Amino acid sequence: MSAPIFAVVGRVNRGKSSIVSTLAADESVAIAAAPGTTRHNREYPLRVGDEVVYTLVDTPGFERPRHVLAWLVEHQTQTADRRRVVERFVREHADSGQYAQECELLRPILAGAAILYVVDGSVPFNPAYEAETEVLRWTGQPRMALINPIGPGDHTAEWRAVLDQYFSLVRVFDAHAADFAARIELLRALRELVDPWRGALDRAIALLEQDRALRVRESAGLIADAIVDLLTLRDEQRLAVDEDPAPHRDGLAERYYARLREREQRLRRDLRRVFFHERLRVLQGDIDRADEDLFATSTWSRLGLSRTQLMATGVASGALIGGGIDLATGMASVFLGALIGSSVGLVSTLVAWSRLADVRVLGAPLGGRLLCIGPVRSPNFGWIALDRAWIFYEAVSKHAHARREPVELAGRAGRTQSLDAATRQRIGGCFDRLRRRSADPAEIERARSELAGLLEPLLP
Amino acid sequence: MAGAPDRPFRLAELIDLELQLAQDRDASIEQLEARDEPIARRLAQSNLRGRAALRAWLEDVRGAGASIGERIAELRDLAARGLFACGLLAGIASVGGWLLSGTGSPINVIHFWPAVIGLQLALLAPWLLAALPQRWLGRALPWLIGRSLVAALRLDSAAVSRALAELRRLDWLYSRLRLWLVTALTQSFALGFNVGALGAFVAIPYVDDPAFGWRSRLLDAPEVAALAESIALPWRGWLPRAVPAHDDVAATRYSSIDRSLARDDRPGPAGVWAVWWSFLVASLVSYGLLPRLLLWTVSQIGVRWELRNAPRAHTDLEHLQQRLAGPLLDTRANRPESALPPTDARPAAWSPLPPGPVHVLCWSGVPLDDAQIRSALARAGVEVSGAIARVGLLDQAQDRRALAALGGLPNGAAACLVVPAWEPPVGEHLDFVRELRGALGSGRTLCVLLHPLAGPATADDAEHWRSRLQALGDPWLCLARWPAASA
Numbered sequence: 001m002s003a004p005i006f007a008v009v010g011r012v013n014r015g016k017s018s019i020v021s022t023l024a025a026d027e028s029v030a031i032a033a034a035p036g037t038t039r040h041n042r043e044y045p046l047r048v049g050d051e052v053v054y055t056l057v058d059t060p061g062f063e064r065p066r067h068v069l070a071w072l073v074e075h076q077t078q079t080a081d082r083r084r085v086v087e088r089f090v091r092e093h094a095d096s097g098q099y100a101q102e103c104e105l106l107r108p109i110l111a112g113a114a115i116l117y118v119v120d121g122s123v124p125f126n127p128a129y130e131a132e133t134e135v136l137r138w139t140g141q142p143r144m145a146l147i148n149p150i151g152p153g154d155h156t157a158e159w160r161a162v163l164d165q166y167f168s169l170v171r172v173f174d175a176h177a178a179d180f181a182a183r184i185e186l187l188r189a190l191r192e193l194v195d196p197w198r199g200a201l202d203r204a205i206a207l208l209e210q211d212r213a214l215r216v217r218e219s220a221g222l223i224a225d226a227i228v229d230l231l232t233l234r235d236e237q238r239l240a241v242d243e244d245p246a247p248h249r250d251g252l253a254e255r256y257y258a259r260l261r262e263r264e265q266r267l268r269r270d271l272r273r274v275f276f277h278e279r280l281r282v283l284q285g286d287i288d289r290a291d292e293d294l295f296a297t298s299t300w301s302r303l304g305l306s307r308t309q310l311m312a313t314g315v316a317s318g319a320l321i322g323g324g325i326d327l328a329t330g331m332a333s334v335f336l337g338a339l340i341g342s343s344v345g346l347v348s349t350l351v352a353w354s355r356l357a358d359v360r361v362l363g364a365p366l367g368g369r370l371l372c373i374g375p376v377r378s379p380n381f382g383w384i385a386l387d388r389a390w391i392f393y394e395a396v397s398k399h400a401h402a403r404r405e406p407v408e409l410a411g412r413a414g415r416t417q418s419l420d421a422a423t424r425q426r427i428g429g430c431f432d433r434l435r436r437r438s439a440d441p442a443e444i445e446r447a448r449s450e451l452a453g454l455l456e457p458l459l460p
Numbered sequence: 461m462a463g464a465p466d467r468p469f470r471l472a473e474l475i476d477l478e479l480q481l482a483q484d485r486d487a488s489i490e491q492l493e494a495r496d497e498p499i500a501r502r503l504a505q506s507n508l509r510g511r512a513a514l515r516a517w518l519e520d521v522r523g524a525g526a527s528i529g530e531r532i533a534e535l536r537d538l539a540a541r542g543l544f545a546c547g548l549l550a551g552i553a554s555v556g557g558w559l560l561s562g563t564g565s566p567i568n569v570i571h572f573w574p575a576v577i578g579l580q581l582a583l584l585a586p587w588l589l590a591a592l593p594q595r596w597l598g599r600a601l602p603w604l605i606g607r608s609l610v611a612a613l614r615l616d617s618a619a620v621s622r623a624l625a626e627l628r629r630l631d632w633l634y635s636r637l638r639l640w641l642v643t644a645l646t647q648s649f650a651l652g653f654n655v656g657a658l659g660a661f662v663a664i665p666y667v668d669d670p671a672f673g674w675r676s677r678l679l680d681a682p683e684v685a686a687l688a689e690s691i692a693l694p695w696r697g698w699l700p701r702a703v704p705a706h707d708d709v710a711a712t713r714y715s716s717i718d719r720s721l722a723r724d725d726r727p728g729p730a731g732v733w734a735v736w737w738s739f740l741v742a743s744l745v746s747y748g749l750l751p752r753l754l755l756w757t758v759s760q761i762g763v764r765w766e767l768r769n770a771p772r773a774h775t776d777l778e779h780l781q782q783r784l785a786g787p788l789l790d791t792r793a794n795r796p797e798s799a800l801p802p803t804d805a806r807p808a809a810w811s812p813l814p815p816g817p818v819h820v821l822c823w824s825g826v827p828l829d830d831a832q833i834r835s836a837l838a839r840a841g842v843e844v845s846g847a848i849a850r851v852g853l854l855d856q857a858q859d860r861r862a863l864a865a866l867g868g869l870p871n872g873a874a875a876c877l878v879v880p881a882w883e884p885p886v887g888e889h890l891d892f893v894r895e896l897r898g899a900l901g902s903g904r905t906l907c908v909l910l911h912p913l914a915g916p917a918t919a920d921d922a923e924h925w926r927s928r929l930q931a932l933g934d935p936w937l938c939l940a941r942w943p944a945a946s947a
Contacts, residue, residue, distance in 0.1 A: 011883075011884070011886065012884050012886055013884035013924070014884075024791040024792070024793070025791050026791060026792050026793060028792065028793065029793070042793050042794075043793060043794045044791060044792065044793050044794075045790075045791075045794060046789060046790075046791050047789070047790040047791075048504075048789060048790075049501045049504050049505055050501075050505070061884075061886070062886065063886045063887030063888065064886070064887045064888050064891065065888070066852075066854065066856055066888060067856075067888065067891075069854075070856055098887070101887075123880075123882045123883070123913060124825070124827060124913070126824055126825030126880065126883065127824050127825070127853055127854055128824045128825060128852055128853065128854065128888075130854050131854055151882075153913065153914070207789055208789065211789040214782065214785055217782070218782045221775070221778060221779065221782065225775060269489075270489055273489060273490065273493075440632075441632040441633075442632040442633070445632075445633075445774055445775065448775060449773070
């Protein structure tokens, strides 16, 4: 059996493309204020690999439904012939410019597509629409009417009373406000339309829910990644031994906060991508500069070895030399040489490290001072970062793809305060570990993994 | 490919996977998705999961040709074989050199044992170093070995250096694997050394007659015998011949004065001087060969165990698995959207309502009765002449009747078509306006009057009507707004 096909039809500028855009989660669907934007059918198949589970077809709007109906009535010989008359109409007018839109929209229906007829529930019913519903009835295909309230008015009841006469199913579906649950609800309703398609639509619902769960998981991981980066971010600038760090502080701080903001921007891009909202403009302020002093200075070294490595090497070298002496004495020294050698190695390494900044090779210092900034130590920073990410996530994950205007997030309340005490404690524990052990990759990975696991069930 | 066994990763594959993931960190998510999406689809079709899927992904991404992981794994094998050979030579050389030194005096067991066998225990120290927690001394030895390998084998090519640097960043994740790999390498050398030493020890008595004894100023015979007995603990129960008896120990003591004695002049029976040989062989096997063999075997098992549990979970791997995970729904259109036609964004120019009596036609959907229409137009000073015709209904015969009625209009009279402003203009509207013009004749004003749903007509509504009416090219066609309600 072929996969279900649904042709989304209706008058021009009544929100057909909006419905397709939201149902297909595709922001590339052209939605323009000008009527007649859609001139040709455009298919939106729900694919898993090469398999098509169902297809939505966005069609051009009716331009001359009364004329079409008049032609059909004129050429009808008997009631049972109606579908054939419609087929004849399409055949005979395929090349005529006058009925190009009607022929285009009727084509998928005559090929077996079920009909999703879209009207604007915010404006009153117009008897002229009966011509469209009648033409669609003549095709004999299963039909559902979708009342899509585009504007502020509410004429839903009026429309419903009329549409109930022509359609087996009538649903209100606000394409601009529909979230994932509403999309699934509509698909469930479509199961009632054509019985043999029920299985395919059940599978589509299951796949979409599975896909959604994966996207939520991916989002939780992305948010956790960003929080980890934000909480562990540090930057540094190398200075000469006698260089005053003060003039460098502002520049380094600017660079540091730019990197924090850039990381947050990256999270936003990633979340938009996860929910297919790459073009969506979401207005959210940047991270503010904190008042706390994030600077520290320490000694740096050009050597490839860290201080610990250098110590280990010193101890090992000393032990080796001492061990040689032990061997030379026929082990009469009972490893005393190795012990003394390793101790000497340890002490000399420590002394060498503290003087590294003064050592010059070919005029260049081997060491110097390191001006470090970050990570942000404020215990609230993690919560602020999480709240900002969460608000952004909610905005993009629930945003209907038909809505194209920018989303303003200023003034939206945070979500973390409403967490239960146990979850808050565990998330806070992750933040603490990240702050305290920001140089330990294993600990960071563990905290990140726990954070992602905690966030996943919380994200809607 | 379906149902391919989920066999453990090879070292080369693991290295390649981690290097690829590290390389992917520099790419944008869009690039990674574009690359991985078709691969993920193929994997889904082949029903590959887990490591098999990762392996297939890696093959796809890496392409043909020897990988850096293969090169590093080959180098590691080469290093293991080289270390074994070096150990073998070192063992033969040290034992052979000692036994064939030809000084004429017996070989002092007190010197020989710590140097050749005791050294085996000392050589365990590097392994212990490597086994220490990373934050202590453990990083130094792998670092030194790594650097030495790179220098000795001239692995200073940029790719290998970068790869090794990248792999060092994964220390925290694969420290156990690295520990076992390093252990296996060091034990290769130690095994070689013991095999070489034992071989030399067994072979040399066939071509020479080394004698073993002991001399010491601090130790006397009972102490040395007790020491030998303690050392022989592992084998004295089942190989008593390899444990020097007290009398033998006493008989094999010699002093520096004896050094000048010819071998035939040694005191005591000749066999006594050889009793230490079996003791030393058993020592070499027990304290040298067997522990090294055991450690080498354990390290091999360790490597396999770690590879069995590889790759270890971490963020980059999780992201890859998410990219490869099903069901990989695609809901996008099967062809790109064509560009929208350019719009003439001029604001709609409203025309005044025509002076004098006008004939009014009202399109379906305008929720006003005749009196309301007359009253509204009267507010704007427009007098409605004749009956208001209702057009645009389901029955087109009414349109035709309305058009026919226009034939009786007086000269100069204008016509006004009231339309619902919120309904977008469609072909039917335009067709009717065209027919209306035909019925009116040219030169008469034809006004399309937009009736709003609430308040004045919106700019969008007006613009939609203006742009479509303009396409008719009728110079006497104008667009007017509905007269405002009186206060």
